[in-house]
Amino acid sequence: MDTPVASDPPAPTPPAHRRRWRILRNVLIVVIAAIFAVWLVVFITKGRFLKHPFESIASSLSDREVRVGGDFQLYFAPLRIKFLAERLAVSNPQWARGSTLFAARRIEARIAPLSLLFGRRHVYSLDLDQGVANLEWDEGHKRNTWTFAKSGEGKPFAMPRIDRAEVTGTRIHYIDPQMPLLANLTIDPIAATDTRIGKAVGLTGDGTFRTTRFRLSARLLSPDASISGAENRLQARAWAANSVIDVSGTLPGLTEFEGVPLKVAAQGRDLSDLMAVIDVAIPRTRRYALKAQLVKEAQTYRFTGMTGTFGQSDLSGGFTVSNAQRLRIDASLVTRRLDIVDAAPFIGYNPDLVASRGAVAAAAATGAGPRRILPEAALPVAMMQRFDAGLDWKIAVVRSKNVPVSNIALKLSLDKGRLELSPLTFSMARGDVASDLIFDTRQRPSAIRYDIRLASTPMGRLLAGYGLADSGTTGTIRGRIELNGRGDTIHDSLATSSGRIAFVMPQGTLWTQNAQLAELDLGTFISKMFQGKLKKPIEVNCGLLAFTVRGGTAAADPILIDTSKNVVTGRGGFSFGTEALDLAFRADGKKFSLFSGQSPVGLGGHFAAPRLQVISPQLVGRAGVGLGLAVVATPIAGLLAFVDPGDAKSAACGPVLAGARAGAQRTTGGKPRDDVGNGSPKKNQR
Incomplete structure (x- = not known):
């Protein structure tokens, strides 16, 4: 009988998670193989x-x-x-x-x-x-x-x-x-x-x-x-735009400019031509050369570390151009020395013409008529309304032959066509000037406001370039100009302006031959000339040179200067429209003088070419009267025409120093003055 053979026990079934892993592995192998096959x-x-x-x-x-x-x-x-x-x-x-x-x-x-x-x-x-x-x-x-x-x-x-x-x-x-x-x-x-x-x-x-x-x-x-x-x-x-611009730098990638510092240099005939390309209006300049570092960030371009020159002046600082929604420029600039010729474009003059042919020729180039110096250059109204701007500019010294100017600080704001220079401050002959200027091109024609304030300033240094001696002059002057006009040029705005101009002189001395002659006390003048003492300070008690401006015509309101020997008064005025001058100054003595002209000194002509008439028609007429008396009577009688009885009434300095109008001026006795006019022009200005 055969013995049955025992069968092998069945292999154990792997856990489910191992089966899933094998399936996933096989799938990945197939996918990778397929991808590799496709790639291959x-x-x-x-x-x-x-x-x-x-x-x-x-x-x-x-x-x-x-x-x-x-x-x-x-x-x-x-x-x-x-x-x-x-x-x-x-x-x-x-x-x-x-x-x-x-x-x-x-x-x-x-x-x-x-x-x-x-x-x-x-x-x-x-x-x-x-x-x-x-x-x-x-x-x-x-x-x-x-x-x-x-x-x-x-x-x-x-x-x-x-x-x-x-x-x-x-x-x-x-x-x-x-x-x-x-x-x-x-x-x-x-x-x-x-x-x-x-x-x-x-x-x-x-x-x-x-x-x-x-x-x-x-x-x-x-x-x-x-x-x-x-x-x-x-x-x-x-x-x-008649300029050459160079850009250099290192880019992290072939086309990467964002946030990358680049060196920029520009030079050319006129910086305003280049800025006009992007619809930015600045005053004209002479030849310029500038360099800076540029960094672009989105719609903003920042120029820093700028240095260079325009004309004979230097310029440094930086500025930012932003074009996100509306073009805007913000700048912070510093100038150590500004040549006065390079400042000519600030009022509309071509600086090259000023340097080569003078202010009158430069004014004519702006469209001004003959014998005029106020520029007719129109404000760039359309361009001013297309961009906004902010500027902070400091200027240490202005190179000028006649008037020493320094420490200029300018803040500028341009907002949709309204240009405001406020404040604009500077030092002039140890005096300080503060001003606020507004050019509002939103109104048509432009509404322009001038408010210029002169702090107490030594006249010796202020007018040294015009013949007044600094040494021996202790007189000072302070004043204010307030005018409002309409127009798109400096000339038009002043020709339509109304307001007041007033300069006050407190007690002090002036030392100059011309000022002595202006008093026209011929006896004193000739006496001192023969004594070899031509220059002697004039003692000023108080003085006021003021004008009321209506429709561009300025009338003396008043001109009144009280000195130790005379009372100087003035009549007439001038026109911003025609730039004609028609002023007469008269000095009446406080003391008896045997030889006195007592005749007005005329100031005529135009701003560009004023004329001083020292020998006036009144003086010639008085000489004729004297000659007639000498012929009819005796030579001694001829001198009577030049006798000044010295009856001029001293001015009360309170109203003078307060800058009051003519109607408020008084004598030291408190009586109204009848020799200072009423604030109206003597006649129409030509």
């Missing part, structure tokens, strides 16, 4: 079979026609995407001027795969031959040719980060009707002279920005290798 097929074939799918998918996604007329490659090599296309063409939307957005004879690139899905596009290398790009905005600045979307607004052009580029014979056309800007650029490789530089890309071109033509030449010098991001040396030069 694509790698071996270079992805050429993807040409037509690429054209179809790209055309559908971009809503443009995309065509490749030659060789095509698209594959991982090994982990970077390699893209190659010959005779590639991408069409533009129908509204664009150019039919083609981009075309190239050959383009080859190595692209970071994940950058296509996340963050900024990153291109390791780009080789481009005979490319043409037509980049355009539409008239409403809503759509552009490079935003691939069937609907929605166009986005700003964002260049990918490119570590290395070799570009040959490629052209770029850019059109922005809103700015407006038209640029035609050609990109060509150039050989670098620095042996440490492996590749270089050059760019040249021209175009029009607004109405200004420009030319451009630039070089991007980039090292060979570049997986981690290379640094590229930028050298660029542009010619525009």
Whole structure:
């Protein structure tokens, strides 16, 4: 009887989690193998079979026609995407001027795969031959040719980060009707002279920005290798608005400018021409040369560490240009020495004309009539309303022959056409001037306000350039000018202005031959001349030179100077409109004088060419009377015509020092004065 054989025990069943792991492992192996197989097929074939799918998918996604007329490659090599296309063409939307957005004879690139899905596009290398790009905005600045979307607004052009580029014979056309800007650029490789530089890309071109033509030449010098991001040396030069602008610096990537400090230098004939390109109005300048560091952050351009010159003056500081919603410029500037000729443009004069031919010729160039010096240069109203500005400018010294000016501090604010210079302060001959000037171009014509205040200032230093001796002169002067007018030029605003001008002289002395002659006390003058004491200080008790201005015509209100020997009064006035002067000054003696002219001194002519009439018609008439008496009677009788009884009434200095009008002036006895007029012009100013 056979003995039964025992069977092997069944193998133990693996746990469920092990079975799942094996299944997952096998699936992963299959997936990886499949991916590798696909990669291998694509790698071996270079992805050429993807040409037509690429054209179809790209055309559908971009809503443009995309065509490749030659060789095509698209594959991982090994982990970077390699893209190659010959005779590639991408069409533009129908509204664009150019039919083609981009075309190239050959383009080859190595692209970071994940950058296509996340963050900024990153291109390791780009080789481009005979490319043409037509980049355009539409008239409403809503759509552009490079935003691939069937609907929605166009986005700003964002260049990918490119570590290395070799570009040959490629052209770029850019059109922005809103700015407006038209640029035609050609990109060509150039050989670098620095042996440490492996590749270089050059760019040249021209175009029009607004109405200004420009030319451009630039070089991007980039090292060979570049997986981690290379640094590229930028050298660029542009010619525009009679200026030359140089830009240089080091870029972290071929197209990365954001937050990168760049060196900028500009020089040219007139800085205002260059600023006008971006619709910013500044006074004209003489030849200038400036350099600074530029950093771009979004829509803001910061210029720091600026140094340079304009004309014979220096300039340093910095400024910021922002174009986020409305163009705005903010600047903080310092000038150590400002030449007075370079300051001429601040009131509308051409500084080169002032330097070569004088203020009258410069005024005539602004449109002013003959014999006028107030400029007729119109405010750039339209431009002032297109941008805003803030300025803080400090000037240490002004180089001037006649009037010493220093310590200028200017704060400027421009808001939608309303320009305010407040405060504008400076020191003049050890005196301080504070002013507030407002030019409101929102009103038509412009509403302009002048408020200028002169603190107590030594007259010796103030008028030293005009013949008044500093030594021996203790007199001071203080005053204020308050005028309001309408017009778009300085001349027009003053020619329509109303207000008051008043200068007060407290007690002091003046030492000058001309001032002694102005008193026309001929007995004293001739006596001192023969004694060899021509110069002796005039003792001033108090004085007031004041004018009331109505409709651009200023009338003496009053002119009254009380000295130890005389009371000087003045009549007449002047016109801002015609710039004519018609003033008469008379000195009446307080003491008896045998030889006294007692005749007015006339001041006529115009601002540009005043005329002083020392021998006036009244004096000639008195001489005729004296001659007649000498003939009819005796020679001694002829002297009676020149006798001054010395009955002038001293002025009460209280109203004088208060700057009161003519009607409020009094004698020391408290009686109203009848020799100072009533604040009306003697006659119409011619």
